[in-house]
Amino acid sequence: MHSKGALNLLIDYGGDSSDEDNPGPGISVKRLHETEGEEFENSKKVKRLPVPNIFLSDDKTTESFDDPLLHSGKLRTFPHERGNWATYVYIPYEENEGINELIDVIRKCTHDVDIKKTDNFHISLTKTIVLKHHWISLFANSIRTKMACIKKFMILFDSLKVYCNEERTRTFIGLQIKTGYDSLLKLVESLDKCLSEFNLPPFYENPSFHMSIAWCVGDFEEELKSLLPQLNRQLHELMDDFSQENWYIYVQYLLCKTGNKYFQFYLT
Incomplete structure (x- = not known):
């Protein structure tokens, strides 16, 4: 599943287009050119979301915190790690x-x-x-x-x-x-x-x-x-x-x- 920001397509509802550019009734798709210097005219209006801090940090590891108050005071006998499944x-x-x-x-x-x-x-x-x-x-x-x-x-x-x-x-x-x-x-x-x-x-x-x-x-x-x-x-x-x-x-x-x-x- 692609995020909206990853699509190099502009979807224009109700516009005119040829059958070649129109994948379905009522939807017109105009391809954006990747030619250098050519930009989508509304790109300046789109505000990019800030990059999450976790990706900016040099330390990519996160440590899980086990709060006994969340499970009646029980303590883990071993730390939780991604990919490890507690089993019995x-x-x-x-x-x-x-x-x-x-x-x-x-x-x-x-x-x-x-x-x-x-x-x-x-x-x-x-x-x-x-x-x-x-x-x-x-x-x-x-x-x-x-x-x-x-x-x-x-x-x-x-x-x-x-x-x-x-x-x-x-x-x-x-x-x-x-x-x-x-x-x-x-x-x-x-x-x-x-x-x-x-x-x-x-x-x-x-x-x-x-x-x-x-x-x-x-x-x-x-x-x-x-x-x-x-x-x-x-x-x-x-x-x-x-x-x-x-x-x-x-x-x-x-x-x-x-x-x-x-x-x-x-x-x-």
Whole structure:
């Protein structure tokens, strides 16, 4: 698509012209000559826009600023760079009444800590890694091939546990799994092979599979751990009050989020 300033054509609506110069009814096009000294008579009336400062500067690089206030105090674990896509693979979980009630209980028990609800419930199967844009399709195809031989399975949740990220900038409360560990481990082993093809880091050794349901900014691991006995008693009461469907996942597919794109991979 060309900008107006790039066209060496004058469009004159309603004027007379020959068929050769007129590409359509009602529009007359007069070609401008490029002969030296010949100028369009109205060119002096056209005011050129100033060149943006970014093109006048000697320094062509720009540094992105990450403001934690724009996303609930979260800090990036690595800087954003053009062409790099933050990516991870996970098992999704749909929000339900039992989980929401459990989060309300957690907030009441942790009134001294600013507990926030997790945006999207899921079980991670890879770390958040960085993909180059031209790797995305190849990475997705590699996952799809390896997932085609893994069977669907069930995950049951059991108890609550506290986690802190590697940078100690956020603390999480997650639901640990009771069944499905071996199947999850098989998924991770297959995904690690996909990651190795791109020289990307594997998942954690001896992973503690869980689904984060609440979090807070900062390192509150010890404070929240001290509340676990009370929170787990409340959890088991809720498990009795709400149907079993609130506390399990039937894993039929995985999702991969890379930047603003999503890929779905079905199990057999």
